[in-house]
Amino acid sequence: MNPAEFTPSKWTFLFLMLAAMMILMGGAAVAPALPLISAAFPDASETSISLIVTLPALAIAITGLFLGMLSDKIGKIRVLAISVAVFTLAGSSGYYLNSIPAILAGRFILGVGIAGIICTTSALIVCYYDGLTRARVLGYQAAAMGVGVLILETSGGLLAGISWRAAFLIYLLGIVILAGVLLTMREPVRKYEEIRAAPGTTVPAPGEKFPVTPLLLAYITLFMGNLLFFLMPTKFPFLIAHMDAARIMGENTALTAGIFLGIGGCASAILGIFYGRIAERFHRYTILTVTLLAFGLGLCILGFATSLLLVGVAVVLVGIGEGLLMPTILTWIAAVTPRQFLGRAMGGFSVSLNIGQFASALAVVPVIAIAVTYNNMFLAFGGIALVLAVPYALAIIKEKYYPAVRTSAPLPFATRK
Incomplete structure (x- = not known):
């Protein structure tokens, strides 16, 4: 074959x-x-x-x-x-x-x-x-x-x-x-290789270049999103340990933290399953705006949380953010990268994914020193996430009301009207 x-x-x-x-x-x-x-x-x-x-x-x-x-x-x-x-x-x-x-x-x-x-x-x-x-x-x-x-x-x-x-x-x-x-x-x-493989055809490879600028923006978004997300496995258990309401199962607050992290993971997995329908209906700028808003609201709620109900709402929101982030970045990379550069582009994806994890642990140190409490720390990072949502919200407005100034190819999953 x-x-x-x-x-x-x-x-x-x-x-x-x-x-x-x-x-x-x-x-x-x-x-x-x-x-x-x-x-x-x-x-x-x-x-x-x-x-x-x-x-x-x-x-x-x-x-x-x-x-x-x-x-x-x-x-x-x-x-x-x-x-x-x-x-x-x-x-x-x-x-x-x-x-x-x-x-x-x-x-x-x-x-x-x-x-x-x-x-x-x-x-x-x-x-x-x-x-x-x-x-x-x-x-x-x-x-x-x-x-x-x-x-x-x-x-x-x-x-x-x-x-x-x-x-x-x-x-x-x-x-x-x-x-x-x-x-x-x-x-x-590669697509051009398929054409060349046909009998009697000779088609040179197109002179496509590695799309540095759009990929850099995607990588930065992934980096920041992962930095925010990894606050949950690294610092959420400490927040729970200081909550009186978390002692519903006794002094073993680690079990309580594990249950809530599992709830967040389930929310992320469910969003992944339905992501195809979401991508069909909404532009990626819209999805990323919702992603960062979910991170921001979830982390801010943790900053004010005094009950397990609020904690549950917060972890679900953060899980939703993570469930939207990964496939959206991957579809973004796929949309702007020529096939012959996909391996390199996905290599950058893996680097951004894991540097965000490391940076999360480093970024916490100065923030917690200023914020003093874990509640304030989550509130601070929640505010950062909300600020990060603003550029994508502005991009939605630009795509909707100023389509004539687009300088790149149309994006694959446009909002239905």
Whole structure:
């Protein structure tokens, strides 16, 4: 079969979603085992133990762009297969390694594997699907990421109940995914290559350039959105710990925090499932305005929250923001990037995604020093999110009332009138 004739099947879709489940799993799967690992290595510092969770994200930020460019050169399926193999071997290495430095080296290599998975799965979805089908699949991908964190972190916790080493075995799921990649996926071809492959035709590759400016704006939006979102897993439990209302289940406020974070994750996953319908009806500027408003309102409500009802409303709003952010940025990248540059563009996506996570932890330090309380900190970041929504709200007005001044190609999901 000519590669141009390949049509993704339901099995292709399934394994793309399973691969997407791995994207946010990097450190989360073994997080429940950290106290046990600390006890097993009493001479190791708390900082080095915490790197077991955070180091993969650093590796993704460092290597994501390079792996994206590599996938453009040698093929996305090849990079994806190698990345899943690396994910499986490096992820499970903690089961048999006997020192913290060795385990940390394995975690860094794990991050390299995850970076390759992020770049290639997103690029393959863009290559395999078009139009509203693509928007729906990207929404399903965002939902799969959220479900993956929920399921795999829970599974890691159950395995940690056996032993801290057993928690690392959750990464062996990569074996199933690798088999699916090899059996159900084919390398997509560039559109001009399909034309050239036709008998008797010779069409040169178009002189398209890498769209730096529009992608930079998309990356900045993703960076800021992720910076805001990661306040939830890192600082929300501390807010809950200081709330009297959160002691409804006793002094174990961690359980209360976990339940509410799970509610937010469910909201994010549901939005991902319905994202295709949302993208069909609304312009991406509208969606991003709603995204940042949801972040802003949710974080501001946490700033004033004194009851669990308000906390529930807040986490749902933040979950809605995250559920809209990821697929919207991915459809934006797909709309402005020529196919031959998709791997590189998705590499930038993976870098922005993970730098936002790191920057969230750094940005909190000066803000909490000024704000003093966690309520005030969330209120401050909520205000920042509301301010960030303003440029996109103005862009909506410009698109609606001044269409003649557009300088770029029409955007794919225009608002219905």
